[in-house]
Amino acid sequence: MSDTSPSFAIGIDLGTTHSALSYVELDLSEGEQVAQRVLEIPQSTAPSQVEARPLLPSFLYLPHPGELAEGALALPWDGAPPVAVGELARSLGAKTPMRLVSSAKSWLCHPGVDRRAPILPPGLPPDAADVVQISPLDASIRYLSHLRDAWDAKHPDAPIAAQDVVITVPASFDPAARELTAEAARAAGLDHAVLLEEPQAALYSWIQQSEGAWRSEVRVSDVLLVIDLGGGTTDFSLIAVLEREGALELRRIAVGDHILLGGDNMDLALAHTVRAKVEAEGHRLEAWQVTALTHGCRAAKEALLAEGAPDAAPIVVPSRGSRLIGGSLRTELTRDEVARVLVEGFFPSVAADARPFARPRGALTQLGLPYAQDAAVTRHLAAFLGKQIGATADLEGFGPSPEGATFLHPTAVLFNGGVLKAPALAGRILDTLQGWLAAEGAPPARLLGGADLDLAVARGAAYYAYVRRGRGVRIRGGTAQSFYVGVESSMPAVPGIEPPVSALCVAPFGMEEGTEAEAAPQEVGLVVGEPVTFRFFGSSVRRDDGPGTLLERWQGELEELSRIEATLTSADRATGEFVPVRLRAAVTEVGTLRLEAFARDGERWRVELDVRGAP
Numbered sequence: 001m002s003d004t005s006p007s008f009a010i011g012i013d014l015g016t017t018h019s020a021l022s023y024v025e026l027d028l029s030e031g032e033q034v035a036q037r038v039l040e041i042p043q044s045t046a047p048s049q050v051e052a053r054p055l056l057p058s059f060l061y062l063p064h065p066g067e068l069a070e071g072a073l074a075l076p077w078d079g080a081p082p083v084a085v086g087e088l089a090r091s092l093g094a095k096t097p098m099r100l101v102s103s104a105k106s107w108l109c110h111p112g113v114d115r116r117a118p119i120l121p122p123g124l125p126p127d128a129a130d131v132v133q134i135s136p137l138d139a140s141i142r143y144l145s146h147l148r149d150a151w152d153a154k155h156p157d158a159p160i161a162a163q164d165v166v167i168t169v170p171a172s173f174d175p176a177a178r179e180l181t182a183e184a185a186r187a188a189g190l191d192h193a194v195l196l197e198e199p200q201a202a203l204y205s206w207i208q209q210s211e212g213a214w215r216s217e218v219r220v221s222d223v224l225l226v227i228d229l230g231g232g233t234t235d236f237s238l239i240a241v242l243e244r245e246g247a248l249e250l251r252r253i254a255v256g257d258h259i260l261l262g263g264d265n266m267d268l269a270l271a272h273t274v275r276a277k278v279e280a281e282g283h284r285l286e287a288w289q290v291t292a293l294t295h296g297c298r299a300a301k302e303a304l305l306a307e308g309a310p311d312a313a314p315i316v317v318p319s320r321g322s323r324l325i326g327g328s329l330r331t332e333l334t335r336d337e338v339a340r341v342l343v344e345g346f347f348p349s350v351a352a353d354a355r356p357f358a359r360p361r362g363a364l365t366q367l368g369l370p371y372a373q374d375a376a377v378t379r380h381l382a383a384f385l386g387k388q389i390g391a392t393a394d395l396e397g398f399g400p401s402p403e404g405a406t407f408l409h410p411t412a413v414l415f416n417g418g419v420l421k422a423p424a425l426a427g428r429i430l431d432t433l434q435g436w437l438a439a440e441g442a443p444p445a446r447l448l449g450g451a452d453l454d455l456a457v458a459r460g461a462a463y464y465a466y467v468r469r470g471r472g473v474r475i476r477g478g479t480a481q482s483f484y485v486g487v488e489s490s491m492p493a494v495p496g497i498e499p500p501v502s503a504l505c506v507a508p509f510g511m512e513e514g515t516e517a518e519a520a521p522q523e524v525g526l527v528v529g530e531p532v533t534f535r536f537f538g539s540s541v542r543r544d545d546g547p548g549t550l551l552e553r554w555q556g557e558l559e560e561l562s563r564i565e566a567t568l569t570s571a572d573r574a575t576g577e578f579v580p581v582r583l584r585a586a587v588t589e590v591g592t593l594r595l596e597a598f599a600r601d602g603e604r605w606r607v608e609l610d611v612r613g614a615p
Contacts, residue, residue, distance in 0.1 A: 006163045008155075009469070011201070011461025012147060012193075013168050014140065014181070016105045017231025017263065018055040018418070020458035021147050024466045026164070034208060034466060036459055041150045043086030047072040053087065055454060056146065060101035060139055061089035062121075062131055077149045085146045090295065095318055097121070097291035098128045104139035106232045106260055106369050108184075109170070109177035111562040137184055144188035161189050164468065166461040171197035171228075171235050171480060172258035174538065175593035176562035182592060194468070194513075194589060199226035199237035200252060200475050201460030202416035206451050207473050208463040214473075215248055217448065218412060221397050224250075225410035225445065227381070227429060230417040234259040234377055236384045238408065239475065240395055252477030254391045254408075254540060256384040257559070261372040263298070263419045269341050269375070270297035270333060274315055278331055285317065292318050300333045301342070305422035311335055339424065346375050347428040352407050352436035353386070354379045378432050382407065385436075387541060394543070402442070409442040414451065421453050476512075482545050483507040483585065483593055484558060486535030487524050503537050503558055505549040506585040507593060519584040519598075520548040526568065526597050526605065529575035534564040534595070534607055547585070568597075568605045581605075 009024045021039040040052035047068055061084040063073075073081050073088070084092060093100025101120045108115055118133040134142075144167075151160040167190070169181050178195055185193040203226060207214045218224065222241040228234070236256035242249045271294040275285055285293070293315070300313035317329040356374035374380070385407035392398035392408065401408060413430060420426040434444045452459065467474050484503035504524070507517050537558040539545070551558070573579060581597040588594055595607040 007158045008163045009465030010165045011458045013458035022458040022462040024462045044088035056086045057090045059089040061092045062099045077153050094292045094295040104136045107136035140184035141187045164465040165193040166196050166465040168198045168201045171255040174561045179592040199228045201457045204463045205456040205460035222411045224412045226414045228416040229419040231263040234261045250475040254388045255480035267294045267298045304335045304338045354382045412446045414448040478510040478512040481538035482509040484537040503551040505545040509543040511587045514589045516586040518547045519582045523580045525578035526581040528568045528570045536561040
């Protein structure tokens with residue numbers, strides 16, 4: 001960080017399908033309105049052609065040596081970048097998907113793979129040995145580096161490393177995924193970047209854009225439901241409106257599970273619909289053509305879901321065959337097909353007691369992302385609200401849910417994410433929710449409008465960076481889960497039986513960033529000098545557990561997070577020695593969890609959640 005004071009508060013939306021950067025000037029006079037701006041990001045849009053656009057598609061293309069002319073990927077700050085980033089990467093990858101890196105953000109939070117290993121693009125065929133793969137972490141670093149260079153090129157007197165920077169992550173990211181995002185930021189030169197959950201960023205954007213009018217749109221005892229449906233993930237958050245010292249206060253009270261379900265799934269569903277039509281006409285498509293078709297369906301989907309949409313949109317399937325006119329197949333996607341596949345397939349009208357389906361998994365599967373098994377967003381929403389029925393019970397001015405309620409009743413809804421720009425999809429979610437509320441005699445939820453669904457997260461992150469300097473409105477809440485570490489029971493060896501594991505709470509629900517919890521009162525044995533595995537768990541429903549709460553059974557209330565492999569060394573202790581220690585957790589400024597073990601003689605060990613791909 002530079003010794004000079006920052007001039008800008010910068011927000012970065014590091015998205016699954018798009019990234020964006022917004023900023024606010026910090027040098028404002030008293031009473032001056034916050035001016036929000038969005039950086040136009042230079043990127044290659046065609047070979048040897050650079051355009052500045054507000055969104056940077058989160059795609060990398062790994063070209064074959066000699067595939068592009070010298071200087072074809074040149075950018076204002078780099079005459080010969082090794083890969084294409086952004087719009088050109090997406091368009092080239094549609095034709096040659098084996099060289100396209102996409103969904104790096106989803107891979108970054110996948111605990112079943114080594115996220116530092118070169119695994120992208122995944123599933124390469126044997127004839128693609130010349131493709132030099134990269135890691136999800138490296139892909140994230142490249143996106144952030146592109147944004148850094150774009151900013152520095154436009155603001156040479158105010159480099160981004162010297163500004164207040166906030167980077168957004170899904171609310172459901174576990175501590176390991178957050179730490180990896182923070183590591184990517186440091187590798188890109190953003191050493192002091194802070195992380196913020198995307199639904200909170202969307203709400204910050206709504207607050208800032210209202211220019212103070214938000215206070216007249218919400219009231220004490222409101223429960224705001226933020227539905228964030230982006231390219232790769234679906235996130236749900238609940239934020240309560242309370243009164244504190246005569247002023248309104250916003251407090252995040254619940255976050256949903258990490259659901260890999262979004263616009264990418266919808267584009268693929270439409271691609272398979274078009275594929276069936278094409279193959280019914282006698283044309284067999286290869287896997288790479290289906291991938292290319294998916295990109296074409298994305299544009300057609302957006303056109304057919306817009307207001308005043310046409311009855312159909314043309315679709316071109318590229319082909320290598322010379323017998324086809326123009327070298328490609330031509331078909332169309334109709335508005336009725338989009339409604340049937342997307343509205344009914346992803347947003348079915350279901351009852352409030354509906355729950356996501358879980359089919360038996362095959363014993364063997366291709367290595368890939370752990371996508372949601374059920375594509376119905378409305379069923380996932382019903383499960384979330386049902387699980388959080390008691391989330392407001394202990395809040396002043398709220399009390400328990402009404403008698404007979406089967407789910408938490410939100411009073412207002414805020415949409416975020418590019419998918420929900422489609423009125424048909426947003427309308428179906430809202431209509432379904434209103435039906436649930438009406439069935440239980442609750443008033444309808446109000447829709448909070450006015451958000452820019454593509455740029456709200458970046459805008460909100462920039463406003464949060466501004467708020468961190470003691471200005472504006474702060475959303476409280478801290479951690480969205482209570483955190484636990486697994487403790488093995490001491491028992492004699494029994495063939496075929498592993499020692500049972502208890503869960504020891506080390507960090508209570510709602511810990512604020514930059515704070516440290518009390519140490520758990522009981523001692524546990526820490527193994528030093530040899531490789532060990534730490535098991536971590538989280539719970540969004542056990543809100544009253546404090547450090548030291550020990551659970552032997554948790555009946556689905558806890559979810560296991562990433563495991564951490566480490567070797568804790570000690571110069572004065574034998575290899576494999578059990579050292580009596582107490583545990584204390586802290587939440588860092590970037591929102592990651594840090595666990596410290598300290599022995600009776602004062603020796604200490606720290607476990608950083610920098611996952612090395614332990615499954």
